[in-house]
Amino acid sequence: MMAKKRFQIQGMHCVGCAMTIDGALEDLSGVKSASTSYARGYVEVNYEKNQLSEDQIIAVIKAAGYKAKAMTSGGD
Numbered sequence: 001m002m003a004k005k006r007f008q009i010q011g012m013h014c015v016g017c018a019m020t021i022d023g024a025l026e027d028l029s030g031v032k033s034a035s036t037s038y039a040r041g042y043v044e045v046n047y048e049k050n051q052l053s054e055d056q057i058i059a060v061i062k063a064a065g066y067k068a069k070a071m072t073s074g075g076d
Helices: 016-028 052-061
Strands: 001-009 031-037 042-048 069-070
Touching: 016 031, 016 042, 016 052, 031 069, 042 052, 052 069
Parallel strands: none
Antiparallel strands: 001 042, 001 069, 031 042
16 A cells, blocks of 8 residues: 655755655665655655555664654644
């Protein structure tokens, strides 16, 4: 089952940071796509919910050198 979730990112300083996050997430099995917006400070991830948890996605973002937290549907 596909899911779409946004994660707030802290620590991005440039578009290159956004590309790093996209690349790290897209290498993760179960991620269909990742689109990071440096200007908006979040990444939107399309992923297989039965293969990955939000915590696993956050762990990959942290391993890439950034802080992340899941956003509520209201965009907290």
